[in-house]
Each structure stands twice: as C-alpha cells, then as structure tokens.
Amino acid sequence: DMELTLYHPIMDNHDQIWAAQKKVTEKRGGNLCAPVPRGEIGLCGYINDVDEKRLRRTLDEYKQICKKYPRAGLGVDMHCVDVGLEPAGTV
Numbered sequence: 001d002m003e004l005t006l007y008h009p010i011m012d013n014h015d016q017i018w019a020a021q022k023k024v025t026e027k028r029g030g031n032l033c034a035p036v037p038r039g040e041i042g043l044c045g046y047i048n049d050v051d052e053k054r055l056r057r058t059l060d061e062y063k064q065i066c067k068k069y070p071r072a073g074l075g076v077d078m079h080c081v082d083v084g085l086e087p088a089g090t091v
Helices: 014-027 052-066
Strands: 034-037 044-047
C-alpha cells in the first residue's frame, strides 16, 4: 500500500468528465490523443476516440476495480494542499 490515489470522487461525475473530454478533443483537432501504456515501461500508444457511452461504462468498471484496493483506491493526501503545496492552477 503506497497510499497513491487510484480513484477520485470527481470520476463519479460522468457529465463533467464527458464535457472535459469533448473540450480536450476539440483542442486537439478532433482527436482525443489520450496516452495509454503500451508494452514495456516508457512506451505508449494513443486513444483517439471514446464515445460517451463507453466513457461512462469504463469509468464505472474502473471504480469497481479500485474498490478492491485499500480505501477503495482513494489515496492518502491526494490533494496538493494536503501536503502543504499550493492548490493546482494557482501557481
């Protein structure tokens, strides 16, 4: 148990995650370009398109996987301010 965050409650807000994904896709010229691990450490591939139905299903599946971990995947000190750093987006 390394106390790392695998899951955050914001991931339960599928509408907000979908809205963010649409903005990222628009910004990247119509491709999501989400990096994902591929093969050995240091290599990655990219997902260029995920529809809303699949995004919602995958978030639900991932939450179930995380429930098997300590604290249901919630980390310890998962926010910058928890460890004395300035909140993200303010620096």
